[in-house]
Amino acid sequence: MKFRIAQSITLCVVSFFALSISACAYSPFATETTSSLNVSVSGDKWVDTGMDVQAGDKLHITATGSVTMGNNAGITADGAARGWTDTLRALRVPSAGRGALVGRVGDSNAATPFFIGANGTVLAPIAGRLYLAINTDSLQTPDGKYEVQIDRIASSTATASGAAASQSRYDFQPLFAELDAKLPYRVADRPQGGNQGDLVNFVLVGTQAQVTNALKAAGWIAADKTDKEAVVSALLATLQKNVYVAVPMSVLYLFGRPQDFGYERAEAVMVATQRNHFRIWQTPFGGPRNQVLWAGAGTHDVGIERDQRSPDAITHKIDQDVDNERDFIGATLQQAGQVEAMAYMTRSHPIKSAKMATGGNIQSDGRVLVIVLKKQ
DSSP, rough: HHHHHHHHHHHHHHHHHHHHSSSSSOOTTTOTTTTEEEEETTTOOEEEHHHHHEETOEEEEEEEEEEEEETEEEEEETTOOOOHHHHHHHHSSSSSSSSSSEEEEETTTTTEEEEEEEEEEEEEESSSSEEEEEOOTTOOOOOEEEEEEEEEEEOOOOOOTTTSSSSSTTOOOHHHHHHHOOOOSSSEESSSOOEEEOOOEEEESSSSHHHHHHHHHHHHHHOSSSSSHHHHHHHEEEEETTTOOOOOOOOEEEETTEEEEEEEEETTTTTTEEEEEEEEEOOOSTTOOOOOOOOOOOEOOOOOOOOTTTTOOOEEOOOTTHHHHHHHHHHHHHTTOEEEEEEEEOOOOOOOEOOOSSSSSOOOOEEEEEEEEEOO
């Protein structure tokens, strides 16, 4: 027992100098599968805790102290009560109060932040470095700090993220052959004979429940399908002091029918002009193992431009390099721990440049990202 305690204390001292954090707390319950550390969180930047986690690790995180944001003083890590103006703030976690302690795994923009609070327990969605921050937007820098203790219990079944579980663990070739033969290359603006539009640039493999749950975990919001739905959703969001970003999308067609679902990620004040978004259609054919398949077309809206189909119409301007959005969609699902395996499929006749239905130009490497979702 004395050796075990001495060993734990030694590891903490080493961690102190190696990770440059405020302190390393010794826990009398420390074992080979647990670790603890302390870190201070302040300002408006993400704080590198120095702790690497594995998927499935259990993190018990407590925070003391308070911060001041604007006219609100004494805010604890649970966050301030939401007000009407919070519906317009681009907070890191829109559903949490200003000043709340939040976290994410990894420093990628695709990582989905999650609420922690003053005393929270979370499961690490993927392997990576743990970061903490105060829930704020670009307009406010909190004064004060939180002293945070993190107790990590390692998962005995920790697995690598979807990037590691790639072709070596999943046989994509039969699926690629099926998709290349049957998957359309582009969507259109009419059911039949319309103008060709977005590239079909990714495929999801999973049931409808798997798809909706995975996208929710990855921070994607299902778009309202009609203006009537939008009015009701916006009213409810306002009454609940939540952000409304489920703005309806225009209807596009694949397999002769409108999209089954549209998803988007955007800041409340920017959603009308800038947003990550995509549409998905369940394919009329299944995979070689009877998998349910969803064809997706993703683009990144970056502004407004003239719609060349009509002299007085305007439309969204998209990032011409549509591969960026394709890869971003895959990264968000991977960062949320929802990917069993994913790989790129090269089409028989890859489209590397084209004109959109609205007249804009797009470019691509012509590949389709195939994402196999984890079973739930």
